[in-house]
Amino acid sequence: MTFEAFAGHPVFKTQMLETVRARWSARALAPSLDLNWKREGQPDSIGGTLAETQDRGEFELRTGIPADLAQLCELLIAAGVRTSDAPDGAAGFSLEGADALLAFGIEWLDAIRPGADLGLIVPLFARHCLDLLLKPEFDLAAHISLELRDVGFRILILWGRELAGQGTTRAEWRDVQRAAMAATANDAGAWSYRIATFIEAIAWPVRSVSREFAGLFEPFLFNWSMYLETAFMTDEERTDREHLLLGWKALATAPRDEAGNIDVDPLDALPESRRVISSDHIARTMDRVLAVREAARGRKDELIRSLMDAVLTLIRGA
């Protein structure tokens, strides 16, 4: 599919951005992966306000911008800002975050050249992220098994061929998907679960998986952000965080019935995970959790801003 941003008209772009710019400056919009627009009980999003719709197809028709790009940008902002209820405020909610992250709300739109085909931005960003993840200096590199790393490189190679205009076959992808699922099954690490499930989920032609990418990237990015916090924790807190992640993994992977209910509580076999997930533990440690979160804010903001800059570079190059 070929996209043409703002139908190639600078005036159309200016008009479409006018409302978004005003409302974003007033902090009357909240970033949302769902591109919220006039959804009951939810603030409007940047993308939803731009196109006056939350339907992905309609968004693309009205703006000439891929919905997956809008979703990715909303996700990056949401990852770095805090939205909280403020019933007395004009917008009914408040938005807090570093200026450098909030600026992105309009930056990515301003960066778009009317007429640009932005169809490859998310695929190229996906490749950039996978490449980052596989580098030895990646924050969580020590938690990625050789088996999983091998799968990641195989995906990168296939994506490279696809983006170079060469073909890839269904058989090649099936092999990679099988290897990815095997790597996930063999992996027992607390921090690696979200990395493994991310790699497994993106094991598809990159143009095809770009439509899903923002939703797949979100838990991976959240996991990465959580890891950055551990630099500000005590040894005991780091251990507790690993118990938390193992508990979440057990709950996510527990067998369920057709209604989605879990038959056997997986935390029965993980007493330490049960302890740290308990409301009592959460209440007792909340002050400390918030302090760690705040201490890590700079590092996390730096990460998110670097990802935003990667998106901006790609948009400006389109």
Next chain:
Amino acid sequence: MSAGITTVSDATFDVEIEQSERPVLIDFWAPWCGPCMALLPTIEGLASVYGDDLKVVKVNVDENPRIVEKFGVQGIPNLTLLKEDKVVVLRERSRTRLVQEIDCILG
């Protein structure tokens, strides 16, 4: 209509689902269901993977009580696969694992 996905209603159920000669994947959803909306790109991805081998349809649970009752849908998102006489509620949610699950059923 999303690419490769047919919208089905109580009125078109017989023609689109009951009389389908191909296996059918039903995506039960509602516009207020965030996880359903998040799953849509994955469903579109499945439609592109299987092409003509699998019919992928969407059923809005708010508007089609007959189909919902027929399949005993208790919560959404709900992905139900029909193959001949088999009716299977799919458990997975990523495209990779859904394809593995579907392939096992389709044989």
